[in-house]
Amino acid sequence: MTVVVRVEDEAQRAAMTAIRMAVFVDEQNVDPAREIDALDDDPTTVHVLASADDGTPLGTARLLAPHHEGDPAHIGRVAVTAAARGLGVGAALMTALEDEALARFGIVRDGVRTVAVELSAQEQALGFYERLGYVARPERYLDENIWHRDAVKIVTS
Numbered sequence: 667m668t669v670v671v672r673v674e675d676e677a678q679r680a681a682m683t684a685i686r687m688a689v690f691v692d693e694q695n696v697d698p699a700r701e702i703d704a705l706d707d708d709p710t711t712v713h714v715l716a717s718a719d720d721g722t723p724l725g726t727a728r729l730l731a732p733h734h735e736g737d738p739a740h741i742g743r744v745a746v747t748a749a750a751r752g753l754g755v756g757a758a759l760m761t762a763l764e765d766e767a768l769a770r771f772g773i774v775r776d777g778v779r780t781v782a783v784e785l786s787a788q789e790q791a792l793g794f795y796e797r798l799g800y801v802a803r804p805e806r807y808l809d810e811n812i813w814h815r816d817a818v819k820i821v822t823s
Contacts, residue, residue, distance in 0.1 A: 668724060668755050670762040673713035681723035682715050689745035696810045705730060712770075714748075714762050716755045722749040727759040729766055738782035738818060739767040744791075760798055764821045772823065779823035789813040 673682050683702065690696040706712055710731040716724045725746035732739050741763050746755045764783055772779040787795045792802055792815065800817035809813055 667719050668716050668758045670714050670716045670754070670758050673715050673726070681717075682713055682721055682726040685726045686743055686745050688747065688816055690743075690810075693748070694810070694812060695703050696812075700810065708717070712763070712766055714759055714766075714800050716750075716762075718750075723747070724753075725755040725759050727763055729761070729763045732771055738784040739771050741767070741783055741785045744785070756794060757798060764819070768821050770823055772821075781821050782818055783821055784816060784818045786814045787817045789815060792817070 671678070673679050686701055689697065690701050691698045706713070706728070708730075712727065712729040714728070715726050718724055726743055727744040727746075730740040730742065732820065741760065744756060744759060746759075767781050767783050768779055772781040776778075785795065785800065786809065787800070787802060789806065791810075795817050798819070800819045802815045802817040805815065
């Protein structure tokens with residue numbers, strides 16, 4: 667079973683950073699100076715860490731607050747260890763952050779709480795995000811020499 671918690675202490679932060687460095691820097695050749703950025707320390711950023719029952723770190727992701735009221739929240743830095751891919755860890759991370767976005771930034775209309783969530787999806791991961799209900803925009807762009815497309819989902823309670 668996968669347990670997802672907010673990153674709240676130095677041990678969790680170290681595990682989060684190790685996963686991101688392994689996935690993005692070691693596997694995908696992202697510049698380490700760009701992988702860890704100022705948004706990681708922004709007080710409005712929420713980081714989550716997925717672990718196995720035995721405490722083994724499996725994945726991580728972060729939620730950024732909307733830039734302006736009415737803008738979507740942004741999920742990013744979704745990373746799952748190679749050994750844990752295909753086990754539902756990514757979906758668990760996404761669900762946790764979608765729930766957090768809904769609770770923090772959702773707007774209630776006609777008794778339903780709703781929030782837009784966006785992400786910058788690597789094209790190789792688009793199928794994963796589409797299975798979770800994200801709709802990719804057609805425009806593609808290079809980020810760290812990896813093709814991406816923005817995708818959005820409306821999350822409701």
